[in-house]
Amino acid sequence: MEKPLFTLDKEEFRKEVVHHLRTTLGTSEIKASKQAWWMATCVTINHMLFERLTSTQQTHLKKDTRAVHYFSAEFLMGRLTANNLHNLGLYKVCEEALKDLDLDLADLCEEEPDMALGNGGLGRLAACFIDSLATLGYPALGYGLHYEHGLFRQEIRDGRQVERPDSWREYGNPWEICRPESVQDIPLYGYVETVFGDDCKVRKVWRPGRVIKGVPWDIPIVGFGAQTVNILRLWESRASDFFDWDVFNHGGYVDSQKEKAEAETISKVLYPNDETEAGKELRLIQQYFFCACSLKDIMRRYKRTHTDFKAFAPQIAIQLNDTHPTVAIPELMRELIDEEGLEWQEAWDICTKVFSYTNHTLLPEALETWPVYLFERVLPRHLEIIYEINARFLKNEVDAKWPGNNDIKRKLSIIDEGNPRRVRMANLCVITSHKVNGVAEIHSKLVKEDLFPEFNELWPDKFCNVTNGVTPRRWLLSCNQELADLFTETVGTAWPLNLDALRAVNKFADDPAFQKKFMDIKQHNKQKLVKVIKAETGIDVSAEAIFDIQIKRLHEYKRQQLNLLHIMVLYRRLLLNPDYDMHPRVFIFGSKAAPGYRVAKDIIYAINKVGERINNDPRIKDKLKVVFMPNYRVSLAEKLIPAADVSEQISTAGYEASGTGNMKLAMNGAITIGTLDGANIEIAEEVGEDNCVIFGLTVEQVKELKARGYNPWDYYYANPEIKAALDWLDTDYFTPGHPGELQSIKKALLDYGDTYLTLADFAAYDEAHKRVDSLYRDKARWAKMAIINAASVGKFNSDRSIEDYIRQIWHLEKCDIA
Numbered sequence: 001m002e003k004p005l006f007t008l009d010k011e012e013f014r015k016e017v018v019h020h021l022r023t024t025l026g027t028s029e030i031k032a033s034k035q036a037w038w039m040a041t042c043v044t045i046n047h048m049l050f051e052r053l054t055s056t057q058q059t060h061l062k063k064d065t066r067a068v069h070y071f072s073a074e075f076l077m078g079r080l081t082a083n084n085l086h087n088l089g090l091y092k093v094c095e096e097a098l099k100d101l102d103l104d105l106a107d108l109c110e111e112e113p114d115m116a117l118g119n120g121g122l123g124r125l126a127a128c129f130i131d132s133l134a135t136l137g138y139p140a141l142g143y144g145l146h147y148e149h150g151l152f153r154q155e156i157r158d159g160r161q162v163e164r165p166d167s168w169r170e171y172g173n174p175w176e177i178c179r180p181e182s183v184q185d186i187p188l189y190g191y192v193e194t195v196f197g198d199d200c201k202v203r204k205v206w207r208p209g210r211v212i213k214g215v216p217w218d219i220p221i222v223g224f225g226a227q228t229v230n231i232l233r234l235w236e237s238r239a240s241d242f243f244d245w246d247v248f249n250h251g252g253y254v255d256s257q258k259e260k261a262e263a264e265t266i267s268k269v270l271y272p273n274d275e276t277e278a279g280k281e282l283r284l285i286q287q288y289f290f291c292a293c294s295l296k297d298i299m300r301r302y303k304r305t306h307t308d309f310k311a312f313a314p315q316i317a318i319q320l321n322d323t324h325p326t327v328a329i330p331e332l333m334r335e336l337i338d339e340e341g342l343e344w345q346e347a348w349d350i351c352t353k354v355f356s357y358t359n360h361t362l363l364p365e366a367l368e369t370w371p372v373y374l375f376e377r378v379l380p381r382h383l384e385i386i387y388e389i390n391a392r393f394l395k396n397e398v399d400a401k402w403p404g405n406n407d408i409k410r411k412l413s414i415i416d417e418g419n420p421r422r423v424r425m426a427n428l429c430v431i432t433s434h435k436v437n438g439v440a441e442i443h444s445k446l447v448k449e450d451l452f453p454e455f456n457e458l459w460p461d462k463f464c465n466v467t468n469g470v471t472p473r474r475w476l477l478s479c480n481q482e483l484a485d486l487f488t489e490t491v492g493t494a495w496p497l498n499l500d501a502l503r504a505v506n507k508f509a510d511d512p513a514f515q516k517k518f519m520d521i522k523q524h525n526k527q528k529l530v531k532v533i534k535a536e537t538g539i540d541v542s543a544e545a546i547f548d549i550q551i552k553r554l555h556e557y558k559r560q561q562l563n564l565l566h567i568m569v570l571y572r573r574l575l576l577n578p579d580y581d582m583h584p585r586v587f588i589f590g591s592k593a594a595p596g597y598r599v600a601k602d603i604i605y606a607i608n609k610v611g612e613r614i615n616n617d618p619r620i621k622d623k624l625k626v627v628f629m630p631n632y633r634v635s636l637a638e639k640l641i642p643a644a645d646v647s648e649q650i651s652t653a654g655y656e657a658s659g660t661g662n663m664k665l666a667m668n669g670a671i672t673i674g675t676l677d678g679a680n681i682e683i684a685e686e687v688g689e690d691n692c693v694i695f696g697l698t699v700e701q702v703k704e705l706k707a708r709g710y711n712p713w714d715y716y717y718a719n720p721e722i723k724a725a726l727d728w729l730d731t732d733y734f735t736p737g738h739p740g741e742l743q744s745i746k747k748a749l750l751d752y753g754d755t756y757l758t759l760a761d762f763a764a765y766d767e768a769h770k771r772v773d774s775l776y777r778d779k780a781r782w783a784k785m786a787i788i789n790a791a792s793v794g795k796f797n798s799d800r801s802i803e804d805y806i807r808q809i810w811h812l813e814k815c816d817i818a
């Protein structure tokens with residue numbers, strides 16, 4: 001590793017913190033709250049961060065570097081204090097400095113609210129990617145929305161999810177800098193005028209009905225080693241001064257307030273739907289707002305060093321994180337043609353070189369479409385541009401390849417001619433982008449073969465794969481410091497940058513002394529989690545039990561209900577036979593459900609109610625415990641993952657695009673129990689099939705079974721344990737006095753056809769768990785497997801993903817910062 005940039009010692013660090021406590025926070029050592037100490041620590045960190053931020057930005061400007069612009073409606077950053085300290089190489093210095101002040105750094109870090117500006121996988125991936133881009137020294141900007149309220153805080157009341165607002169900035173956020181000098185005005189609504197210029201050329205002029213102000217907030221993203229500090233730029237909406245004052249001056253104070261409130265609504269809340277389309281006008285406006293702000297910002301920066309658009313495509317890469325930022329395409333066309341005077345073809349050539357698109361799901365309910373009437377009202381000029389893109393595409397590409405084939409035309413058209421007519425955002429993305437990627441091998445294959453087969457025929461070179469990854473700085477170095485230290489002691493300091501270096505640990509996998517060290521750390525992490533569980537839920541669990549963890553958004557395809565059904569079957573076995581032979585197990589869940597997703601919320605309720613009964617049943621002698629951890633979020637994941645023995649990755653094959661929790665858990669030595677889906681397949685390849693427990697139907701078998709006609713009742717009648725567990729849900733056994741409260745789960749699995757083949761996979765899942773149980777009893781065998789997992793997942797470093805994007809899609813150069 002290069003020598004650290006910042007050579008502050010603990011004395012200097014301590015002095016700085018105290019100095020900022022007094023001068024910036026306006027308090028003193030005697031009366032400062034923990035929050036004030038935390039803030040003072042952040043200000044100290046920022047001093048160093050800002051210095052590198054400035055040198056990075058100046059170097060990029062001076063060298064006029066090509067950069068990637070990562071457009072994403074979500075960036076799920078979590079907390080930044082520990083991460084920034086690790087990346088600056090100052091974690092231990094800071095820890096020591098605070099110790100001298102009688103303060104515990106880990107404890108202070110708990111003061112930081114999570115920056116939860118995302119729902120789940122796609123948003124957290126964006127956060128890992130910007131960490132990797134900075135770490136690898138690539139010029140990059142993240143562009144997104146500055147939501148006032150991130151993903152809701154989940155409370156559990158009598159077993160049910162209750163959503164409370166998340167106010168992550170209530171007491172200020174030390175990491176963000178407002179940049180009023182880069183404010184943008186964003187038009188909305190109105191109409192389009194056709195104007196004849198003096199040159200007899202027809203021009204389109206958009207006369208907007210409203211203008212909203214976009215205020216940028218910059219969050220410095222420091223790479224590991226702190227050479228590069230890139231920027232995450234998030235846009236906040238405000239009422240434009242012009243409109244506000246106009247109404248105000250005409251005596252309309254109340255109206256002006258209304259307009260202000262309406263404008264501020266745009267960036268007020270993150271839509272809490274994961275992989276379902278929201279379909280609301282405000283959501284379309286959110287998407288347009290951040291894309292338009294970001295494109296104007298890109299233009300402004302570009303124009304600092306260029307006078308025409310010849311260098312635009314060579315300089316600018318824009319990655320669309322799923323279809324949420326698709327409206328950036330017609331917006332860039334509009335800017336180039338209407339505002340900058342380029343011809344259609346020139347503008348189109350630029351767009352097709354600049355944009356690329358990542359698909360993150362095959363679920364039909366996530367594929368965004370917008371009613372044409374809505375588009376026409378909110379973005380009239382953009383709709384015209386989309387029509388023109390579509391007309392040219394259908395004529396020049398589709399008709400040329402499949403002359404007269406109206407079925408294919410109907411399928412590939414950007415406009416769905418149903419009632420109402422709708423704009424298909426994914427089609428617009430595929431038609432414009434020079435590359436379209438999926439996020440794991442199998443997913444990318446299904447994107448080509450099942451989702452976009454005709455597009456793939458038309459442009460086979462357009463489609464590619466970039467398997468996801470996660471940053472080992474947050475997901476190992478920072479969240480599991482004891483394991484990180486063991487690895488550093490064993491293989492040296494290079495692994496946080498080159499995770500493949502951990503392969504060298506494999507030769508100790510059989511070494512009893514190393515196994516002991518490794519498993520002692522796991523045990524210690526479990527003991528720490530035992531305390532968190534007690535504090536958060538009141539439930540007592542033993543760290544001697546197997547910690548079996550399923551943490552992810554609640555969705556039927558992710559099959560938390562399969563896990564629950566199996567827990568109920570185990571419970572029943574224990575009741576029927578108190579000597580039933582199993583190692584004690586704690587099943588731990590962490591999951592939020594979209595507020596409008598009924599069955600998902602019912603599954604949360606069922607987990608809690610079944611858990612309540614099991615946890616308080618003395619007959620089973622603590623062999624089984626069920627814990628639902630409320631308010632699952634990044635900072636909670638950082639406590640759960642290091643303590644996991646078993647990682648539940650049990651989606652129906654073909655439905656989980658990749659998964660990234662699976663990578664984090666394996667990286668921390670958990671054994672995967674998983675289907676052959678998403679990145680599980682590649683994890684199994686890397687760690688070896690002997691070191692994970694794979695079960696269930698494959699993608700092909702799922703398709704075959706569905707084609708044959710799947711009938712869940714067959715499994716219900718054929719398997720008495722399934723039948724008994726499902727029938728239990730009709731009674732009031734888990735909800736005393738309220739029979740039938742858990743019935744909706746049984747209904748989904750039987751009456752509504754069990755869309756995700758839960759019952760079909762049950763027997764295999766049960767067998768897989770029996771295998772987990774017997775493997776765990778062989779302590780040496782288990783330790784070996786856990787070590788091999790942690791040491792063999794170098795592929796899933798997000799640095800590798802980024803290098804894949806660079807090579808296949810972005811073609812960037814690294815930039816050394818002076």
Ligand code: OAK
Nearest residue numbers: 121122275360361439657658659660
């Ligand atoms: C969210 C909203 C719309 C479309 C997709 C998502 C999403 O989060 N998808 C998830 O993306 C992750 C990152 O690529 C994948 O690991 C998950 O499998 C996928 O479900």
